[in-house]
């Protein structure tokens with residue numbers, strides 16, 4: 001169906017074939033017979049880029065003509081994944097290109113597999129940014145995504161002897177066919193030095209000049225972000241760093257030679273690598289350099305662009321809005337103030353008014369260890385002028401607090417930007433911006449009532465919720481072509497591609513036995529596809545008739561992969577004790593990267609692989625259970641995994657997962673949620689009905705209640721519950737470590753002493769929910785009914801809905817249409 005109602009000119013297959021052949025010839029001096037698959041991928045990618053270019057130019061011409069307001073989505077991460085397949089889909093020529101390739105004896109899936117993932121992100125936050133810019137283009141809104149052109153993206157994960165090994169992700173080694181370098185928009189970025197105060201006669205006041213600094217050149221590359229079937233192409237602007245002076249080294253004296261080398265090193269180091277931490281702040285100077293680097297470059301460029309066609313800078317908020325993706329780009333606030341005051345010569349109040357009206361902040365976590373708090377001395381040394389402005393913002397804000405809450409020192413303690421020698425970025429983002437949003441209803445409520453309560457009380461008008469979403473173009477149309485075609489056939493239209501709530505029309509089919517059979521068969525085909533992937537990449541055979549029970553996401557204690565694997569250990573014990581126990585065969589699938597320095601997370605991966613090793617090699621249970629750890633979980637294999645899943649594990653400690661977005665991708669593909677009442681799970685259950693999901697565990701209120709009282713006593717459970725006791729002991733009696741008692745000792749200790757994530761406390765309730773799910777799967781009629789209803793009720797979770805809400809409540813953009 002894709003392409004039938006294309007707004008584009010009819011696709012010329014012959015011309016496209018010719019273009020591929022030309023590319024193979026002129027790029028590589030080869031023929032299709034001698035070219036490698038990688039070269040063929042590049043030839044196809046360049047040919048598709050040629051289709052994009054005109055739309056890209058055209059859309060921007062229209063933006064300029066209409067002088068349209070633009071959102072700048074500032075994010076340290078954009079987890080884009082592969083581009084080729086999705087670009088072809090959004091250009092409405094995927095099917096045709098697949099045919100062209102087939103005529104040339106090529107398989108489009110193999111060609112797509114040659115493309116490295118653009119993994120410029122860690123997990124949820126980065127993938128959300130990627131879904132958002134795709135939706136922005138599809139919904140006809142002018143937008144830029146701004147980030148860093150990391151030389152190395154998210155590391156590739158290998159499992160060696162059960163342990164994670166990080167391999168550098170050299171994603172640019174074969175070049176990037178889609179990017180375009182824009183050296184004419186290069187910006188100088190200054191670090192360090194000191195601030196000199198000068199009296200300026202003309203202005204009649206002091207001005208501030210940064211001196212003795214080091215600088216680098218920020219050089220942008222643009223990647224196209226193609227809207228679905230609408231002729232809109234926005235840009236993801238990724239900033240690279242280059243030294244300013246390298247070109248005329250010979251003419252420099254010794255001192256300058258030194259300087260040139262320093263610049264070279266500074267430039268190299270800033271864009272070298274993505275920090276692989278997820279939900280954890282590390283306080284590294286280089287990280288702050290990265291933040292200032294891409295923020296300052298983006299802002300300088302925006303201001304120049306604005307001034308080229310406007311003469312009153314006060315109008316900036318009518319044309320520009322900056323969305324801060326978490327606190328990572330919050331240096332936007334003082335940097336914009338600096339530009340307005342030092343370079344545009346505005347007075348403080350004017351500059352503050354403009355800055356406030358341009359900046360909005362999204363909070364993605366309540367995990368305390370993720371809060372960015374920069375040591376003042378580091379901040380001051382690296383960004384001396386920006387720091388002065390931070391001090392002034394803080395000083396003025398505290399006067400307001402003092403006025404509103406005289407002598408209430410706790411208000412200052414909670415809300416000050418500068419406190420105990422630290423710069424608290426979240427506080428700055430909240431104080432400066434006009435909007436603060438959480439990413440799911442429960443999360444926003446927790447922000448308002450607890451985490452940010454003082455701010456909420458002082459400025460309630462800023463607070464709002466924007467429940468996350470995902471793009472159905474990637475996570476259904478591209479990831480699951482069989483289901484996509486089925487949906488189109490059943491609805492009699494492919495309009496769901498840009499209007500996901502239309503999936504509601506599938507709901508009656510849940511009671512139609514033929515439809516259920518078809519749905520089940522599609523799931524089965526997708527399970528075969530995943531089984532093949534697992535066989536090829538992990539060498540493990542799995543049974544496609546078993547339940548695919550899947551937990552894929554970053555590894556973090558609060559996400560409780562440990563609870564999942566402990567439950568598998570418990571099941572294994574049961575099956576060994578009681579071989580005739582009623583149990584539907586299940587394949588337990590994990591995929592997770594651990595931050596390189598996160599010990600407990602790495603131990604959990606090791607435990608999962610150790611348990612997998614024992615269970616998968618025990619013939620006594622192998623027709624009943626298998627455990628698979630999929631290496632290198634990433635966007636491209638995620639697409640295969642979601643399509644093949646029956647059970648979606650969303651088991652975070654209630655209150656800790658701000659939203660989750662994997663939960664939505666599973667639901668869209670007809671998997672049933674097994675989860676806690678956390679993040680967006682709450683809204684998923686609301687949409688699909690609690691009878692079509694499996695919910696267990698403590699509520700967020702209960703969790704926060706225990707936390708307020710210093711936790712609970714896990715040892716009591718360990719002593720009283722014999723099954724849990726046994727599983728715990730097996731962690732340290734060598735059952736899963738060839739007799740070694742210390743391998744998993746730290747995991748054991750963390751549970752017995754503190755269990756901050758309530759794993760033992762929720763274990764029984766989790767086990768019951770899992771037993772129910774195992775039983776429920778036997779009734780294939782009821783199961784497929786549930787599965788269809790999950791797909792049918794997932795319409796709310798399109799990022800198109802989320803983006804329309806951002807536009808309506810925060811950004812106030814207008815749609816731009818092109819001929």
Ligand code: 26M
Pocket residue numbers: 122123124125126128275276277278279280281282283287364365370372439468657658659660661679
């Ligand atoms: C911070 C400092 C230094 C280095 C790295 C970081 C950092 C990087 C990523 C901190 C947090 C990061 O990501 C947090 C994140 O991914 N949060 C997730 O955001 C999703 C989108 O809103 C939500 O769905 C998830 O619930 C939330 O955990």
